[in-house]
Amino acid sequence: MPDPDKAADLAEFIGLLGELRVWAGMPSYRTLARQAGPFMKPPRVVSPFTVVDAFKTGRRRLDLDLVVAIVRALGVDEDGVARWREACVKVHGLAKTGGPVGVFGQLPAELATFTGRDDELTRLIETATRRHGSGNARTVVISAIEGMAGVGKTQLAVRVAHELVRAGHFTDVQLHVNLRGFDPDVPAADPAAVLEAFLRQLGVPAQQIPVSREERAAMYRDRLRERGALILLDNAADEHQVRDLIPAGPTCLVLITSRRSLAGLDGVTPHLIGTFTDAESLDLLKRIAGRDRVTAEPDAATRIVEYCDRLPLALALTAARLRSRPAWSLAEHADRMQAGRLEAIRAGGRAIRPVFELSYRDLAGPLRRVFRLLGHHPGPDFTPAILAALADIPAHEAEVALEQLQDENLIRQNTPGRYELHDLLRAYAAELADADPEPDPTAPVARLATWAVATGYAAALAIGAPSLSGLPPEQAARPRRFAGYDEGLTWFENERQNLATIQNSAARAGLHRRVWQLASVQKEFCIVRNQFDDLLAAQQLAVVAARAAGDQAVEALMLSGLGSAYWRMDRLDEAEDSCLRALEIYRTVVDPSGEGSALIDYGTVQCQRGNHEHSVALFTQALGLLHGEDTHRARATALLNRGVLQQRLGRLTQAFADTHQALAIYRQLGYRRGEVLAIGNLAWFHLVGTDLDSAFDLYREQQHLALLLSDPFLQADALFGTGETHATAGHFDRARHAWQQALNLFEKIGHPRASVAQQRLDSTENEWPIPWTPTDWAAPQPTGRGEP
Incomplete structure (x- = not known):
């Protein structure tokens, strides 16, 4: 009898379940379904197809009750049943947490109408399985499926991939991407962006993904090392685009489709795909339009095949039109095609456009x-x-x-x-x-931009952004509602690329108001997710749009945002220039609140330059200008930042006073992220003042609130401070434990403070510095213009 405890993942468990069926004498699925039904809770009739599905190795999960019923039906005693149950629970737990093997199935669905290609299928599968199954294989298997547009490269690659997975090959991981190599309007997919998407599919947190393409490629190869992976790279532009997307191990298969030859790619096996044969073309017509209908008019069917030049996409679309017009005869439709509308199909590579036209005309x-x-x-x-x-x-x-x-x-x-x-x-x-x-050519883009602003505004509020002047837009197009923080954050992550392209389109269309509004709604997300390149690009467009609209108040607001992006990227000269230009405008238009907000950013720049006293003066000046209901959050930020600097300058009493005021405002506003930062700062101040009990209490509170926000940085910050407090109290084992937890989180998000936590763990107890000695790397940092 097979041992279920040997299953390292779900696929191996299903394989062992199949071996158990062999051990039991290979009862038919129908018999097994009939015998398993009474063992279900409650007893019920089980379909044979349900039992068949339980033995398919590509599944992501199994019904535990069904598995137990099947095991009992196969004659296993109760002790054995308990072992199979435990093993099933274990492999599901591994899959859920991205355990040691995990299955990532990302292949597109197969077409039910897939036709022919028997020789190509055989050749591609033989190439993959011969080298994959060879113990002497040293390199990854790469097959490039090449041919003209519309020839069916993608569907062939998808069918090959599914056939291999069904046969038990490359079952650990399947990844797929459309590289958009020949899109006339949208740039080809950036390999760095593709690597980011693949790494996230492989369970790497967004914050831990490296910035450079080379580092992402190295991490990608590492994650696929010794795993049975199938990578489908569709519609590649050239060798350069796919080179970094190819793993290194001999256990992997890469299928690439392209209109261009990829012969220059090291180790590639090219598979040139031509058009259909006459028999395959007729078979496709029969499958889609109806076998009886095509058989009844063989001459007309042959004419249609000729007019489509045996191009699979042209044939499929033509047959789909016939299917939607059951009253038409094939001869009548062949006559229509003969009238000259499909002449380009017979021209070879440019033949596909008339086929699209036929499909388009067939729509309501x-x-x-x-x-x-x-x-x-x-x-x-x-x-x-x-x-x-x-x-x-x-x-x-x-x-x-x-x-x-x-x-x-x-x-x-x-x-x-x-x-x-x-x-x-x-x-x-x-x-x-x-x-x-449309009568107004910019109307579609305007509607899309209006929707993006309205929905983005709602998502921004859900993740804690302040209310923004001029938002949401007038007559917003059906904005979505968000249940909370996580839902808003997910929306931004899903629409991040769309928002950037919509903002660019709005800029080209001269929709200046929408351009700066789109920058405003994205700002909080970019800060929370450390997407400062995106923030910078959005704010640069916004400044240009505001200036073009002649709106000085908005231009100053966008300049402040631009300065915020610059100082977050440590580009201090550009940050200072943007802040000073914003200040000049605010003073010209006499906007004290705007001037106060700009001073916060300018004060943060000066702090980063080490001018702490000057920064304190700027934050104090800002507080004198910020009055009114809409300035509370900016006041809290100024107080929080000034409190940090007061502590650095040795003025602990003032630091406590400023930070307590900031905390009270954040709580009044319901801004949880600001509240967590303020609590963490207070904990640090208590630690500096050697009030360890208060420090412990506040760090515990900070960690609890950070968990509610699902913010790993704030969690790590609280754990690091807890470690410092334990070390000060002489609890060295507890300190190491807290620092190790902080290190794990800092490494997960790729934060530089990971090195500091590692230094703590590597040092001896006698080397640990006295925690109340000021240290730039450990002390709280100024947060800038109200968006910590």
């Missing part, structure tokens, strides 16, 4: 408009909400339209709820949009 009027409008969307993918904004239709109509377009293979869905256009289809939709514009 409202759906044609939806498809045209997708040509206005600048981002890499879209959702029903994005389409609803573009087309100014209800969300449920957008969902129906997307499903219909997906049924016609005009869009595809690789991620639940998110859709994308193939690069050529995107170009075709853009042509249609340009040829039939």
Whole structure:
């Protein structure tokens, strides 16, 4: 009898379950379903298909009750059943936590109408399995599927991938990406961005992903070392784009599709794919349009194959149109094609556009408009909400339209709820949009930008951003509501690239107000997630837009935001210049509150330059200018920052007073992140003052609130301070434990304070510095313009 305790992951457990069935004499699935039913809780009829699914190695989870019932039905005694139950629970736990093996299945769905390609399938599978199964293999297996547009490269690659996984190969990891190598309007996918996405799929936290492409590639290769991984790189532009996306180990397979030859890629095996044979073309027509219908008109079917030049995409779209027109005869449709509308199909590589035109004409009027409008969307993918904004239709109509377009293979869905256009289809939709514009050509982009601002504003409030002047926009297009912090943060993470491209499109369309509003709504997210490159790009566009609109007050606000981005990136000269320009404008238009807020940023720059007394004076000056209901959060920031500097300058009483005032304001506003920072600062001040009991209490409170915010940095900060307090109290084992926990979190988010925690752990007890000695790396830092 197989031992379930040997299962290291879910795939191995399912394999052992199959061995148990062999041990029991290979009862049929129907018999096994009949015998397992009475063992279910409550007893019920079990479908044979349900039992079959339990033995498929590609599954992500199993029904525990069903597994136990199957094991009992296979004749295992109760002690053995208990072992199988425990093993099942264990492998599910490993999968849930990204355990030692984990399965990451990211392959697109197979088409039910996939036709032919028997020789190509055999050749590709033999190449993969021959080298993958060889004990002498030393390098990764790379197969490049090459051919013209519309020839079916992607669907062939997807079928090969699924066949291999079903056969038990490369079951640990499957990753997929569309590299957009030939998109006329959207740049090809950046390998660094693809590596980021792959690493996140492999369980690496966003904060831990390195910045440089080379470091990401190294981490990616490390994560796939000795794992059976299948990487599908679709629509590659050239060798350079895919080189860093190829793992190093012989246990991996890379399938690449491209219109270009990738022969210059080391170790690649090229597979040139041509058009269909006559038999394959007719078979595809039969599968989609109806076997009886095609068989009844063989001559007309042959004519259609000829007019489509045996190009799989052209054939599929033509057959789909026939399917939607059951009253048409094949001969009538062949006559239509003969009239010259598909002449370009017979021209070879440029043949695909007329096929798109046929598919487009076959859509209902409202759906044609939806498809045209997708040509206005600048981002890499879209959702029903994005389409609803573009087309100014209800969300449920957008969902129906997307499903219909997906049924016609005009869009595809690789991620639940998110859709994308193939690069050529995107170009075709853009042509249609340009040829039939709305009365106002900027209207679709304006609707999309308005939706992005309104929804982004709601998400920003959910993650703790302050109320922003001029937001939300007037007549916002159906903004989404957010239940809380995590939901708002997730929305920003999902729409990050779309927001950047929408802001750029709004800038090109001269929608100045939307440009600066989009910068404002993204600011809190960029700060929370340390996306300072994104913040800088957004604020630079915003400054230009505000200046073009001639709105000095907004220009000053955007300059302050630009300065904030610069000082966070340690570009202090540029930060100081932006802050001073903002201050000059605020003083010109006589806006004391704006001037006070700009002084906070300027004070932070001076602090980073080491001018602590000057910084204190600037924060004090800011406080004298900040009055009114809408300045409370800025006042709290100024007080929090001044408190930090008071402690550094040895004025502990003033530091406590400022920080307590800031904490009271944050609590009144309900701004939890500011509250956590203030509590952490107070804990540090108590530690400096050797009031260890108070320090312990406050660090515990800080850690609790940081956990509620799911903020690993604030959690690590609290743990590090707890370690310092334990060390001061002489509790050295407890100090090491706290520092180790802090180190783990700092390393998880890639924060430089990880090295400080490591130094603490590496040092001896006699080397630990007295904690109340001022240390720049350990003391709280000024937070800037109200967004800690």
